[in-house]
Amino acid sequence: MLEKEPQFFGKPPSVESDSATAGKEESSKPTPEKALELEKKPGKEKPTERLEDFIKKMSSELKKEGVPIDKKGRINIEEFKGIHPKEVIESDKKWIEDLKGRWERAAVSESRQSWVLSKEQIIQQKRTGEVWEMLSTAILHKNLGKDFIVARTSEYDDARNKVDNVILDKKSGNIVCAFDEIGAFPGQKFKEKDPRFKDKEKKILERNWLKGGADLKYGISLEKKQGKLELKKGPVYHIPLFYFALPKDKIEKGLKTFSPEGISSEEKEIFEGFIDSFKEQTETMEKEPLHQKVKERLELFEKYMLELK
Numbered sequence: 296m297l298e299k300e301p302q303f304f305g306k307p308p309s310v311e312s313d314s315a316t317a318g319k320e321e322s323s324k325p326t327p328e329k330a331l332e333l334e335k336k337p338g339k340e341k342p343t344e345r346l347e348d349f350i351k352k353m354s355s356e357l358k359k360e361g362v363p364i365d366k367k368g369r370i371n372i373e374e375f376k377g378i379h380p381k382e383v384i385e386s387d388k389k390w391i392e393d394l395k396g397r398w399e400r401a402a403v404s405e406s407r408q409s410w411v412l413s414k415e416q417i418i419q420q421k422r423t424g425e426v427w428e429m430l431s432t433a434i435l436h437k438n439l440g441k442d443f444i445v446a447r448t449s450e451y452d453d454a455r456n457k458v459d460n461v462i463l464d465k466k467s468g469n470i471v472c473a474f475d476e477i478g479a480f481p482g483q484k485f486k487e488k489d490p491r492f493k494d495k496e497k498k499i500l501e502r503n504w505l506k507g508g509a510d511l512k513y514g515i516s517l518e519k520k521q522g523k524l525e526l527k528k529g530p531v532y533h534i535p536l537f538y539f540a541l542p543k544d545k546i547e548k549g550l551k552t553f554s555p556e557g558i559s560s561e562e563k564e565i566f567e568g569f570i571d572s573f574k575e576q577t578e579t580m581e582k583e584p585l586h587q588k589v590k591e592r593l594e595l596f597e598k599y600m601l602e603l604k
Contacts, residue, residue: 342550343426349433349555353440361526362444362515368432370449372513378528379512387451387512394454428459430550431539431565435462437558438566442466442599448473449513458509461534464595468517468524471596472573473509473534475499495538500580502536507586509536533588535596537576541568573600 350368357364363374372384428447436445444463452458460474476495502509514531517524545565552559558566577597585593 342553345555346426346429346433346550346553349553350429352555353433353436357444357446360444362446363528364446367447368429369447370452370513370515372449372451375513375528391450391454426550427546430546430553431569432460433553434549434558434562434565435460435569437562443471444515446515448511452511452513456510456512458511458534458536461511461514462596463515463517464599465517465524467595468519469592469595470511470514470516470531470534471592473511473536474539475502475509475536476538476540492540496576496579499536499538499576500583503580503585503589504583507533508589508592509534533586533592535580535585535589535593537573539569539572541565570600570603 347367351366354364354366354368363371365371372379372387375384432445432447439445439462442465444465445460446463447453447460448456448458457475458473459476461470462472463470475498511531511534514529516527516529516531518527519525545561545568548561549559549565552561554562573596577593580593
């Protein structure tokens with residue numbers, strides 16, 4: 296996730312004077328970034344490692360199906376040579392690298408915690424949204440992978456077109472929906488009071504109503520050839536757009552209990568939250584006229600989602 300605000304709201308590590316900390320053992324309370332991980336025990340991986348390993352395995356399986364995806368579950372623009380000119384792909388890669396550099400410098404210079412935290416700590420806090428995005432991708436894949444392909448977008452489309460994840464229907468061959476942002480907030484009351492979420496809802500609706508949904512430069516679809524569906528790479532337009540945000544405590548629990556095998560009760564709760572959020576946003580979206588293609592994609596996924604709960 297690039298050029299976005301931090302999506303995990305944790306307190307910065309406390310700082311005490313040398314005299315106050317002299318002779319004192321290091322506190323056992325984890326820093327915000329360490330709060331995302333359980334202490335490593337013999338024979339057990341940390342939650343983030345389990346999640347990353349699952350995403351790698353998921354990506355490997357999807358690659359066998361022809362999906363142009365990297366080990367982080369992202370669509371890989373390197374595999375679009377022949378679809379887009381080589382110089383265009385190289386230009387997009389350079390743009391992303393330059394953006395990352397500007398983003399990291401801004402993360403440090405604009406942080407109110409720069410007097411407390413090191414550059415590495417500030418950047419780490421800014422990157423915790425990556426963990427939530429991977430966790431959501433993994434949970435959606437577990438629940439929808441039989442009928443859909445769930446993938447993170449390329450870094451280019453993430454930053455340029457503000458689309459984080461896409462869900463592709465294996466039967467119709469269409470991308471049925473996309474997410475502008477996947478993140479966490481401190482709690483339901485915070486969400487109801489924070490104007491950021493109202494502003495996010497407004498912007499999402501405007502993109503669907505006024506701009507015909509989201510577009511991808513590096514998109515995927517399935518095309519029928521000789522009676523079989525084959526994966527096709529290229530631009531995709533008019534995708535219904537959503538956002539997915541849950542209380543941080545639910546996502547933390549989902550991460551800590553995440554298992555490569557099966558689905559934990561915490562993961563199930565996150566997926567149920569996704570269903571509820573999708574239904575709520577769909578109802579609002581359908582109150583106004585939609586681009587025909589957006590409407591078609593939405594109806595396909597809506598029918599499936601209504602059967603889940």
